Amino acid sequence: MKRMLQGILLFTLICLSVTTIAFAQVKLTMGSWRTEDREFYEKVIEAFRKTHPDIEISYEPTKNTEYNTTLNIALQTGTGPDIIHLRPYTPGIQLAEAGYLEPLDGNIAGLEQYADSTLIASRAPDGRIYGVPAKFSSIQIFYNKKLFAQYNLQEPQTWDELIQIAETLKQNNVTPFAFGSKDGWILALTHAAFGPTFYGGNEFVEKILKGETNFTSPEFVKSVQIMKDLAAYFPKFYTGLGVEEMRTLFTTEQAAMFVEGDWEIAVLRKENPNLDFDCFPIPSATGGKPTVSTWVDASYAVNAHSKNKEAALKFVEFLATKEFGTMVSEDLxxxxxxxxxxxxxxxIAKILKYATDPETSTPYMIVVYFNQGNPSTKTEFQNLVQGMYLDQLTPEQVAEGTQKSADTWFKPAAQ
Known part of the structure; x- marks a missing residue:
C-alpha cells in the first residue's frame, strides 16, 4: 500500500512537472516611443494572450525624443527589445540593412492584405519586408467647438476663411493656434499640414521625385513663408514651447486650434474628457480640394537577435489581424x-474619409521621401525652420539649405 501511494505521488509530481513545462512563460519586451499609448498596448497584449497564455510581453516605451538613440544603443550592445516599434521608412529600413531585424515575409501570415504603397514603409532594398504596418497617420486641425460657436465660426472652406478665423480669435484674446517651435519634429509635421496647399500637393511630389523641380522653387519657398506668416497667430514665447505645452494650451481651452496627428485624439480625450472638439482638413489656398498629409506611422518588427524569436513572430503576426485593426480604430x-x-x-470616420480619398490625401513628403542623409534632410529642414522662427534665417535660406542637404544623397528618378 505504501509503495502504491509513493507511486501515485511520483506520477502526480511528474504530471505537474510536465504541465509546468508545457505552460512555461516566455517573456518578451516591446520597445516603443509611444509613452501615451501604454494602456492601449497592454490591452492588445491581453487580447493576444487569450490564445497565447504562455507568452508574456512587457511594454517598455521610451520618451519620443530619446527613442531612436536609446534603441540604437540597445541593438548595438545586444540588449534591444524582442519586438520593436519601428520608425517608418528610412530609419526603420536602416535597422534592417544593419542586420538588426528579422524578415517577416515567409515567417508570418497576413502581409498579403496590405497594398504595396503601405508596405514600402518597411521594405528594404533587398525586397524583404521587415515590419507589419502599424497604422496610418494623418495631420489635420483640431478645433474647440465651444470657442468656435462662441464667436460664430464655422469650419473653413478656403485658406482665407482660415486666416479670418484666426484673426477673429486673436481680436477676442483667444490664442488661435496652440503651437511651439521647441520640438523640431513638430515643425516638419506642421509644414506637412500647411505646405501642400501652397507647393502643390501630389503634383509637386511627383515633380521633385523626377527631378523636374526642387526645394528652391517659388512654390516651396511660399510654403515656408506661410509658416512664418502664421506666427502672428501663435502663443507668446512660442519658440520655447514643446508639444506638451501645446497640448495643454488646447486641452485647457486657452487655444482654439491645434495642428497635430490623429494619434492626439485619445490623448486629448484622456487629458480633458469634457473637451468638445472636432477637426477639419487644411483648406485650399487655390480653390481646390482640401489636403490631408498621410503616411504609415511606424511598423512592428522583430529583433533578429531575440532569444525568443518564434514567440515574437507570433505576436507580430497577431498585429496583422482584423482583431488588432479593429482595436486600432476603436481603442486607439x-x-x-x-x-x-x-x-x-x-x-475617426471623418478623418478616414479624407485620409483615404486620393483627391485630398497627399504624402508626408519629407518623411516618406526625404528622411535620408547625415543628418537627414528632414532633420536639416526642422533645424532651418527653427532658425527662421528665431529670425536667423529667411524662408529662402530655409529652402536653399533643405535643397543643399538633399543634394548630398538624393538622386531623382529621371537621373
Missing amino acids: HSIPTIPGIEASDPL
Missing part, C-alpha cells in the same frame, strides 16, 4: 492599415 482612435476596418467613432 486611429486609422488602421488593415483593409476593411470601419470606424464607429464619428471623428
Whole structure:
C-alpha cells in the first residue's frame, strides 16, 4: 500500500512537472516611443494572450525624443527589445540593412492584405519586408467647438476663411493656434499640414521625385513663408514651447486650434474628457480640394537577435489581424492599415474619409521621401525652420539649405 501511494505521488509530481513545462512563460519586451499609448498596448497584449497564455510581453516605451538613440544603443550592445516599434521608412529600413531585424515575409501570415504603397514603409532594398504596418497617420486641425460657436465660426472652406478665423480669435484674446517651435519634429509635421496647399500637393511630389523641380522653387519657398506668416497667430514665447505645452494650451481651452496627428485624439480625450472638439482638413489656398498629409506611422518588427524569436513572430503576426485593426480604430482612435476596418467613432470616420480619398490625401513628403542623409534632410529642414522662427534665417535660406542637404544623397528618378 505504501509503495502504491509513493507511486501515485511520483506520477502526480511528474504530471505537474510536465504541465509546468508545457505552460512555461516566455517573456518578451516591446520597445516603443509611444509613452501615451501604454494602456492601449497592454490591452492588445491581453487580447493576444487569450490564445497565447504562455507568452508574456512587457511594454517598455521610451520618451519620443530619446527613442531612436536609446534603441540604437540597445541593438548595438545586444540588449534591444524582442519586438520593436519601428520608425517608418528610412530609419526603420536602416535597422534592417544593419542586420538588426528579422524578415517577416515567409515567417508570418497576413502581409498579403496590405497594398504595396503601405508596405514600402518597411521594405528594404533587398525586397524583404521587415515590419507589419502599424497604422496610418494623418495631420489635420483640431478645433474647440465651444470657442468656435462662441464667436460664430464655422469650419473653413478656403485658406482665407482660415486666416479670418484666426484673426477673429486673436481680436477676442483667444490664442488661435496652440503651437511651439521647441520640438523640431513638430515643425516638419506642421509644414506637412500647411505646405501642400501652397507647393502643390501630389503634383509637386511627383515633380521633385523626377527631378523636374526642387526645394528652391517659388512654390516651396511660399510654403515656408506661410509658416512664418502664421506666427502672428501663435502663443507668446512660442519658440520655447514643446508639444506638451501645446497640448495643454488646447486641452485647457486657452487655444482654439491645434495642428497635430490623429494619434492626439485619445490623448486629448484622456487629458480633458469634457473637451468638445472636432477637426477639419487644411483648406485650399487655390480653390481646390482640401489636403490631408498621410503616411504609415511606424511598423512592428522583430529583433533578429531575440532569444525568443518564434514567440515574437507570433505576436507580430497577431498585429496583422482584423482583431488588432479593429482595436486600432476603436481603442486607439486611429486609422488602421488593415483593409476593411470601419470606424464607429464619428471623428475617426471623418478623418478616414479624407485620409483615404486620393483627391485630398497627399504624402508626408519629407518623411516618406526625404528622411535620408547625415543628418537627414528632414532633420536639416526642422533645424532651418527653427532658425527662421528665431529670425536667423529667411524662408529662402530655409529652402536653399533643405535643397543643399538633399543634394548630398538624393538622386531623382529621371537621373
